[in-house]
Amino acid sequence: xxxxxxxxxxxxxxxxxxxxxxxxxxxxxxxxxxxxxxxxxxxxxxxxxxxxxxxxxxxxxxxxxxxxxxxxxxxxxxxxxxxxxxxxxxxxxxxxxxxxxxxxxxxxxxxxxxxxxxxxxxxxxxxxxxxxxxxxxxxxxxxxxxxxxxxxxxxxxxxxxxxxxxxxxxxx
Amino acid sequence: xxxxxxxxxxxxxxxxxxxxxxxxxxxxxxxxxxxxxxxxxxxxxxxxxxxxxxxxxxxxxxxxxxxxxxxxxxxxxxxxxxxxxxxxxxxxxxxxxxxxxxxxxxxxxxxxxxxxxxxxxxxxxxxxxxxxxxxxxxxxxxxxxxxxxxxxxxxxxxxxxxxxxxxxxxxxxxxxxxxxxxxxxxxxxxxxxxxxxxxxxxxxxxxxxxxxxxxxxxxxxxxxxxxxxxxxxxxxxxxxxxxxxxxxxxxxxxxxxxxxxxxxxxxxxxxxxxxxxxxxxxxxxxxxxxxxxxxxxxxxxxxxxxxxxxxxxxxxxxxxxxxxxxxxxxxxxxxxxxxxxxxxxxxxxxxxxxxxxxxxxxxxxxxxxxxxxxxxxxxxxxxxxxxxxxxxxxxxxxxxxxxxxxxxxxxxxxxxxxxxxxxxxxxxxxxxxxxxxxxxxxxxxxxxxxxxxxxxxxxxxxxxxxxxxxxxxxxxxxxxxxxxxxxxxxxxxxxxxxxxxxxxxxxxxxxxxxxxxxxxxxxxxxxxxxxxxxxxxxxxxxxxxxxxxxxxxxxxxxxxxxxxxxxxxxxxx
Ligand SMILES: Cc1ncc(C[n+]2csc(CCOP(=O)(O)OP(=O)(O)O)c2C)c(N)n1
Ligand SMILES: [Mg+2]
Numbered sequence: 001x002x003x004x005x006x007x008x009x010x011x012x013x014x015x016x017x018x019x020x021x022x023x024x025x026x027x028x029x030x031x032x033x034x035x036x037x038x039x040x041x042x043x044x045x046x047x048x049x050x051x052x053x054x055x056x057x058x059x060x061x062x063x064x065x066x067x068x069x070x071x072x073x074x075x076x077x078x079x080x081x082x083x084x085x086x087x088x089x090x091x092x093x094x095x096x097x098x099x100x101x102x103x104x105x106x107x108x109x110x111x112x113x114x115x116x117x118x119x120x121x122x123x124x125x126x127x128x129x130x131x132x133x134x135x136x137x138x139x140x141x142x143x144x145x146x147x148x149x150x151x152x153x154x155x156x157x158x159x160x161x162x163x164x165x166x167x168x169x170x171x172x
Numbered sequence: 173x174x175x176x177x178x179x180x181x182x183x184x185x186x187x188x189x190x191x192x193x194x195x196x197x198x199x200x201x202x203x204x205x206x207x208x209x210x211x212x213x214x215x216x217x218x219x220x221x222x223x224x225x226x227x228x229x230x231x232x233x234x235x236x237x238x239x240x241x242x243x244x245x246x247x248x249x250x251x252x253x254x255x256x257x258x259x260x261x262x263x264x265x266x267x268x269x270x271x272x273x274x275x276x277x278x279x280x281x282x283x284x285x286x287x288x289x290x291x292x293x294x295x296x297x298x299x300x301x302x303x304x305x306x307x308x309x310x311x312x313x314x315x316x317x318x319x320x321x322x323x324x325x326x327x328x329x330x331x332x333x334x335x336x337x338x339x340x341x342x343x344x345x346x347x348x349x350x351x352x353x354x355x356x357x358x359x360x361x362x363x364x365x366x367x368x369x370x371x372x373x374x375x376x377x378x379x380x381x382x383x384x385x386x387x388x389x390x391x392x393x394x395x396x397x398x399x400x401x402x403x404x405x406x407x408x409x410x411x412x413x414x415x416x417x418x419x420x421x422x423x424x425x426x427x428x429x430x431x432x433x434x435x436x437x438x439x440x441x442x443x444x445x446x447x448x449x450x451x452x453x454x455x456x457x458x459x460x461x462x463x464x465x466x467x468x469x470x471x472x473x474x475x476x477x478x479x480x481x482x483x484x485x486x487x488x489x490x491x492x493x494x495x496x497x498x499x500x501x502x503x504x505x506x507x508x509x510x511x512x513x514x515x516x517x518x519x520x521x522x523x524x525x526x527x528x529x530x531x532x533x534x535x536x537x538x539x540x541x542x543x544x545x546x547x548x549x550x551x552x553x554x555x556x557x558x559x560x561x562x563x564x565x566x567x568x569x570x571x572x573x574x575x576x577x578x579x580x581x582x583x584x585x586x587x588x589x590x591x592x593x594x595x596x597x598x599x600x601x602x603x604x605x606x607x608x609x610x611x612x613x614x615x616x617x618x619x620x621x622x623x624x625x626x627x628x629x630x631x632x633x634x635x636x637x638x639x640x641x642x643x644x645x646x647x648x649x650x651x652x653x654x655x656x657x658x659x660x661x662x663x664x665x666x667x668x669x670x671x672x673x674x675x676x677x678x679x680x681x682x683x684x685x686x687x688x689x690x691x692x693x694x695x696x697x698x699x700x701x702x703x704x705x706x707x708x709x710x711x712x713x714x715x716x717x718x719x720x721x722x723x724x725x726x727x728x729x730x731x732x733x734x735x736x737x738x739x740x741x742x743x744x745x
Contacts, residue, residue, distance in 0.1 A: 068367070
């Protein structure tokens with residue numbers, strides 16, 4: 001099952017290495033990690049998308065993260081109301097007629113063309129991972145020359161409904 | 173070495189080097205013994221040691237692995253953190269085995285490594301090694317000191333992290349320019365570790381659950397690990413066991429946590445554990461694990477582990493609970509506090525008379541056994557004899573292999589912190605240097621180091637330290653001219669193809685000892701063993717005894733790899 005886990009960590013040297021090393025050693029299957037600063041100086045947030053076999057493995061993951069001395073807090077937000085976003089840059093081949101066609105495809109995704117050359121264009125898309133995936137799938141026939149993604153970053157919505165309709169583990 | 177010159181601590185002139193600051197911090201941390209080895213990147217530190225007038229000992233090993241195993245032995249018997257210093261590059265990499273060993277067996281060790289100067293870190297400078305990168309997966313925590321001003325704080329944190337919660341090794345990597353830098357300011361050593369708050373006090377609800385489970389149990393069993401020793405909870409354990417007449421078994425590392433001769437004690441569990449201990453785990457309906465981590469050498473095949481039992485697990489490390497064995501009653505706490513809380517509850521005496529009778533019968537009907545050789549020395553008999561002649565009172569350190577298992581089986585302990593062995597990593601070369609640390613930590617105790625002829629050769633150079641320090645350690649080589657444990661597995665599982673496990677050539681251990689100025693004795697007849705050992709134990713100083721034992725012996729009983737704890741082989745003749 002796919003889970004979104006957030007760890008709040010102290011921004012000390014080697015913290016990323018310590019955490020990814022532990023995940024690797026303990027054989028956790030990480031789909032993406034994104035790391036960046038938080039609202040507090042000296043504190044970073046890490047967002048992991050992981051694929052774990054069962055609840056026991058999930059519990060191990062959060063416990064092992066919590067055990068790290070630099071980790072302040074670990075939350076599994078998969079079943080909460082969250083906003084989750086990732087950014088992708090996609091370079092596709094295309095000139096003349098094709099460009100207009102591609103433009104037509106990306107508009108509903110609110111993606112934008114951020115660079116154009118003689119025979120290619122680079123598209124930037126931000127959104128929920130399933131949306132990003134959908135756009136990538138649509139662009140594939142045009143020939144993706146280069147692709148990079150930031151990985152998911154997420155946090156809880158300001159308001160938590162009593163029942164979460166959307167099960168995030170399927171959509172992210 | 174002890175020290176001569178003096179310097180003014182309180183002065184605000186730039187008279188202190190970073191290394192002096194380090195030594196002050198060590199003294200503040202209560203360090204009395206340092207195990208180390210010098211080199212280029214720690215020259216400022218060694219100069220500060222030379223100049224310091226503080227009262228601590230520096231013990232010069234003959235290989236950095238010797239330093240760290242000695243620090244482990246010291247920590248294991250005293251409960252205080254072991255302190256190690258090594259130089260950058262090869263000095264640091266020579267420590268890796270010992271750091272990993274301390275991590276696996278939860279020993280509090282603080283290691284200071286020199287590093288190349290800050291301005292050349294990352295350039296593959298002479299004797300540079302990425303100590304932070306290498307030691308990250310094998311330490312509880314590690315630091316590289318960037319500024320001298322943070323050094324006192326780092327040292328304080330390092331000792332705190334190493335010795336609290338679940339103990340473990342902490343590395344502090346100090347670039348040479350930081351230890352050489354002149355300093356005037358006195359830096360505050362206050363610290364905050366918001367992400368590190370080990371929970372010592374048990375959740376009362378879980379204690380109630382455990383008490384309830386105990387009162388209902390028909391077949392309860394206590395599994396006591398090294399957590400009992402770290403928490404100094406042997407009295408509480410004994411009280412609980414006696415009050416409710418609970419049978420107790422130990423892990424390999426937990427030996428000494430419960431009196432070996434106690435009628436409720438069933439022995440060690442696991443691969444070479446007793447029939448009663450393993451069948452106890454197999455048949456119990458409530459297993460109370462206190463401070464053990466359900467290691468695979470204890471559990472055997474997990475499918476057959478304690479299949480009928482409700483599992484309660486008391487551990488200071490929450491990540492150990494539920495890691496290998498699903499746990500119904502988790503108690504995250506210090507073992508002593510958890511036991512105290514449990515003892516305060518009024519618990520209905522469990523109805524388990526039949527179970528006790530059954531286990532007692534197992535214990536009587538299937539004791540440890542061996543076939544005593546009529547000519548040669550049987551290694552099991554040798555260990556029994558060592559136990560008898562030392563009245564079971566010695567501090568025993570072992571290396572890894574058959575002799576280790578025989579020592580665990582036949583040297584039973586009445587008191588805690590007298591058993592020093594490498595459990596989790598199974599490190600050959602551990603036992604002898606660990607005895608050096610143990611003897612330095614407990615100078616008035618008899619320290620017996622039981623080693624194999626193979627493993628002893630991995631760290632034998634530390635004989636020089638024994639001589640230099642006049643440590644009255646009794647080294648007993650259980651000499652089977654073989655890597656006995658490897659030979660046993662080849663006999664049992666590889667149709668006696670003894671690939672690279674029989675020694676064609678061994679040194680003359682007596683001459684080896686004598687070349688270091690240490691008294692050596694050898695014995696190959698059973699009739700002479702008692703006499704030789706008596707001489708050794710009463711000898712005023714270090715002795716090495718080379719005991720030639722039967723080569724073809726195997727450690728039994730045994731749970732073969734992949735088998736369940738109820739599928740022991742070699743349970744009786
Ligand atoms: C550093 C290291 N290398 C290899 C092993 C694998 N090993 C385990 S026991 C053993 C044999 C040990 O022989 P010896 O020290 O003579 O003890 P014995 O088993 O004969 O009592 C070996 C090679 C190990 N545990 N540690
Ligand atoms: Mg041997």
